[in-house]
Amino acid sequence: MPKALSILFGAASTIACSWALGRILLKRIPNQLSREEYNLFAYLSGSALFSLLILAASAAQIIYDPVFAAINLAILLLAWRDGAFRKLQLDPLPPLPRLWRYTFFPIYAVFAVVLFICAMAPEMSPDGSSYHLGILGLYYRHHGMFRITTNMYASLSQGLEMLFLNAWTFGRHSAASLVHCSFLLTLPLLFLRFGQRFPVPAPAAAAGLFFLCSPIVMVDGTSAYNDIAVACLLFAIFYLAELDAPPVLAGLLAGFAFAVKYTAFLGLLYLLIRYALRRRWHAALIASLAAAPSILPWLLRNYVLYQNPFSPLFNKFFPNPYINLSFEQDYVELMRRYPDLQGWWQIPLDLTIVGRLLGGFLGPLFLLTPLAIFALRKPLGRRALAAALLFASVYYTNIGTRFLIPALPFASLSLALALPAPVLPVLAAAHAALSFPDVPAAWSKALGKDEPGWRILRIPLRQALRLESEDSWLSRKFPGYPAARLIEWYTPPGSLVFTDGPIPESYTTRTVAASFQSARNERISDLFHIALYPEMRPVAANEFKFPAQPLTAVRVVQTSDLAPNVPQSHDLWSIAEFRLFHGQNELRRAPQWRIDSRPNPWGIQYAFDNWLLTRWRAYARVRPGQYVEVDFHRTETLDRIRLEMSVDQYGVKMQAEGRSPNGAWHVLSKDPTTSGQPVPLDLRRLVTAELKLNGFTHVLTCEGDALAADFRENTALWNVRELAALDGFHIYKLE
Secondary structure (H helix, E strand, C coil), X not given: CHHHHHHHHHHHHHHHHHHHHHHHXXXXXXXXXXXXXXHHHHHHHHHHHHHHHHXXXXXXXXXXXXXXXXXXXXXXXXXXXXXXXXXXXXXCCCCCCHHHHHHHHHHHHHHHHHHHHHHHCCCCCHHHHHHHHHHHHHHXXXXXXXXXXXXXXXXXXXXXXXXXXXXXXXXXXXXXXXXXXXXXXXXXXXXXXXXXXXXXXXXXXXXXXHHHCCHHHHHHHCCCCCHHHHHHXXXXXXXXXXXXXXXXXXXXXXXXXXXXXXXHHHHHHHHHHHHHHCXXXXXXXXXXXXXXXXXXXXXXHHHHHHCCCCCCCCCCCCCCCCCCHHHHHHHHHHHHCCCCCCCHHHHHHHHHHHCCCCCXXXXXXXXXXXXXXXXXXXXXXXXXXXXHHHHCCCHHHCCCHHHXXXXXXXXXXXXXXXXXHHHHHHHHHHHHHHHCCCHHHHHHHXXXXXXXXXXXXXXXXXXXXXXXXXXXXXHHHCCCHHHHHHHHHHCCCCCEEEECCCCCHHHCCCEEEECCCCHHHHHHHHHHHHHHCHHHCCCEEEEEEEXXXXXXXXXXXXXXXXXXXXXXXHCEEEECEEEEEECCEECCXXXXXXXXXXXXXXXXXXXXXXXCCCCEEEEEECCCCCEEEEXXXXXXXXXXXXXXXXXXXXXCCEEEEEECCCCCEEEEECCCEEEECCCCCCHHHHHHHHHHHCCCCEEEEECCCHHHHHHHHCHHHHCEEEEEEECCEEEEEEC
């Protein structure tokens, strides 16, 4: 039970401080908010301010328990002295119709209790337990924000995670989940007040329940994610635009929405479009200025730490050594084509009923979404539909179900506006009944469908109260948890652990590097591939021969111009060793040489290190004009260039070029000859040595991976020692 109290304290202190800051702010902004609206918008606007305050503390490297306790106490004392807690004499909204008082509040209350319990239970969501909270754990242990080179997700905007960090300090994982759940419980109330305000009480109340009771919304909103917070903020922006509220308040929420998630930049765009349509240029300027304090710090942080203000995206325009362009290209394509999805025709049913291919489902109610087109008959319906389309416009970048959540409030409102008022209570009640844990399993079975996807399976009251320990529950129910426990139990503090796939790293205090999550990790993963797969070893020697001549620089240029849809165009050009000869004599590499490459100039030293195991890779798909260059800064006589390469780059075509003493570049050879060459027999042992040179201490493997099988069969050849195994995970120490 003491653990449960710390969880509640962490969440409550975060919510209370956010609300208090919002009350302080709203006292200073002229507004026409009603009694019922005031506290809702106080919480949302205060969350934006509190997030900025925690960001400043993180940047100042003062993340300590006493500091956070002092900040929380100071905010509450300031609000008390400012009179922010005093009851205000505000006008009430028109009363809610009796039918909806007896429909909305009972359903809302039941689901609020269920969702609160689920959020308070041990955190076991895939992303929440890994990077959302894992990165916060790193910040917490380092007492502030710093450059993280093992996890690309560290460079995402983390506005909501700053609130999580305050909650985490006192209550760890579940406190953060409760903070996210607070946005889920706020949004239906916003719907309710929106309906009383405009007035469309029946459609708005129904839409609030449509959203609240959606299975994907419930499971996402009770996890340490950020999608529900984005949806809540976007609807609040829509609300304020309809209300014609002060642009400083709307702009603040629009900036915070971006800080929570990049794709929520559409909130500010929506706001500016609304102002532009009414030619309110001054309001657009004020809203932009109000949004800037929440947006610019994240862009500046990324530029300073990762050389890309929009990291981990747009690496083509902001090349950097932290995220490879090829990874971004592959990742974007993967998110648009989920592996098991055979065709677009599967999407509607999977989004609404099945949820196994796209990671969750909205509920069968949303099969009626096409009827929302009838909302076009009403001005509010047209604006709601326009907002739904705008906020869904980025869905193509990731077709997982939860990436529709930001547009779901507007789709729900449009649908409710389109349907006859008498059917709305029936639909809301039926939707709630069909979505209650774990009713979806029953109706899915009755329909002859597969077990539904990601959803709330049970109401874990004992686990929420910690009557069963967190460790016991997670060990039984969370498949990835044993991996984190193995690392925590069998590696010393300060260890750096390589793993092929992500694990719930928030449950370990060690640094975990998953193979795909950064350029650094990809290079380490490539070392393993070289040892495991013959086609990735440097077994081919490509030689350019030409008449001996004096040159001041040479370069090898990639000339293949393949169409993007050709599989070979996805190959990555790589060179293990770049060697230069005059006759039988190899040129000794001199300190004055300047080596360069495009792309990936940061890895070019690996092609000149006399070490066949390491290789330079372009880490961008094959395109003409890519090159590797050596500037001698003096004249050298050459007649041969030898590139020691692997054969896993079928789309590559090269030519050698040289620069004469007069400064002119010319082609030396277009046709390299290829011959075989031996590679070291102890590649596995060399990989282990290279990992240790790069600071890695341990490797985690999982049964079913190629690496796991090879480690088990060739433990001595790898020069590693297995420390322990649990539920298919194995932890090895590098010897």
